[in-house]
Amino acid sequence: MHQYRVHTLESAPEKSTLALQGLKQAVGLIPNLAATMAESPTLINGFVGAFGNFHGGSFNGPQKQVLLLTNAVANTCAWAVAFHSTMALKEGVDADDVGAIRERRLPKDAKYAALSSFTRVLIDKRGHVGEQDISAFTGVGFGQDQVLEVIAGLAVSVMANYAGNITNPALDEPFEAQYWKA
Template sequence: MSNHTVHTIQTAPEQSKPVLERLQRTFGLVPNIAGAMAASPTLINGFIGLFERVHASRLSEPQIQTLLLTNAVTNRSEWAAAFHTALALQQGVSRADVDAIREARLPADGNLAALSALARTLIDRRGRIDCADEKRFIDAGFGAAQILDVIAVVAASTITNYTGSVTQPPLEAQFAEYAWQAPTR
């Protein structure tokens, strides 16, 4: 059981309210993970700045959602895995590719597989990749600078994933069909 409050716009600290209002406009709801983050204006404001920049990067929304779902599964973040399953499907990532990521496999789509593999490698190796990892990513059609965009997505999702693991926010009803449980180790 978590001792953390999931804030609403009304109950959040004043410095957190503008972020929750922006998320309300973006998603039509304040995601429970953001409500949990709102207890720390430092965290929620740092997160939103990076979040907005990630979604304005050179990566497409299906690519970003592939990364976010991969990161959630790799970090064993159950709330984020459900949320990003819904968003990945909404952004046109195939059900087969979403299922592969949720099962810690690479998607069949080569472009998405390269992104997913790089993200998983960055997380598993604590940011260290080798020349072969970089070559595989570039051979899939990406530029070397896009590795840095992937790092930004990993950083943004790490905030969400860790917050979810610590605060354990409830999963919203509209994402219940996408619930995911981390396999036991």
Template structure:
């Protein structure tokens, strides 16, 4: 049972409406997690600001989804795992790669594996990465700047992962087929 109401654009406070409209435009529908986050105008507006940066030029959308799905699994956010599984598949990531991440394994694709390992290490080690971990990420073709981009993605996913766990919004029908139990 949800602990927080799932706001709609109509029911949200004036300070949250614009952010919800932006997310609805981006996704084509308003995910329940966004409606739960909208109970705090500060949090929903922070998410939208980060969202815009995460989905700006830099890592590809598929690479973003690898990080976001890995974060959701590392944080055991059932809502976010289902949500990002669906988005990863929409970005052309194979079901084998998404299944690997959902099972806490690395993808077989070298770049995806490096991204997934980096995201998991950032969360589990709270940013205290070793030089070999950073070197391994760079050896997969990533730059030092992209390490910082992954940090921005982790920050955005922390908002949704933690809110999903605390607010417990119902899983949208579109993501039910990707339901996950950690």
């Protein structure tokens, strides 16, 4: 198996350092997954740009984490599941709802359930969702624009989840309590 370096600001390729600095400011540390993604300036810069764009969207913090956690579970990226479980709990998502998503079940909260379900349907159907899928999502109060915004969340997740599955970084200490195995 290929080994990927967990870069620091000093060891990262020059074209990756600005993205890592931005993540350090936003998250408070450079997560190991991002540090491995820095091996490719194209990937880390694309990720940070998409990350910032998605986080500036209309979903609130808990909703973003429900979407990202659902994606991490669907993509079986253990690092991202631990990270987004930690962030979801920090954002106030009920621990039972976090546990449900981690176990591939729907949360009890109706909006979270609709968001998690629609996210999984988009992944499973590769975007070929039906009107019934969209209606189930918008029927709990999400807008038509948010149907498309879920795709932005998927794009961010795919970059991180696939990179995590390839680079297999060590889990950072702040996320160890949420360790997950597929």
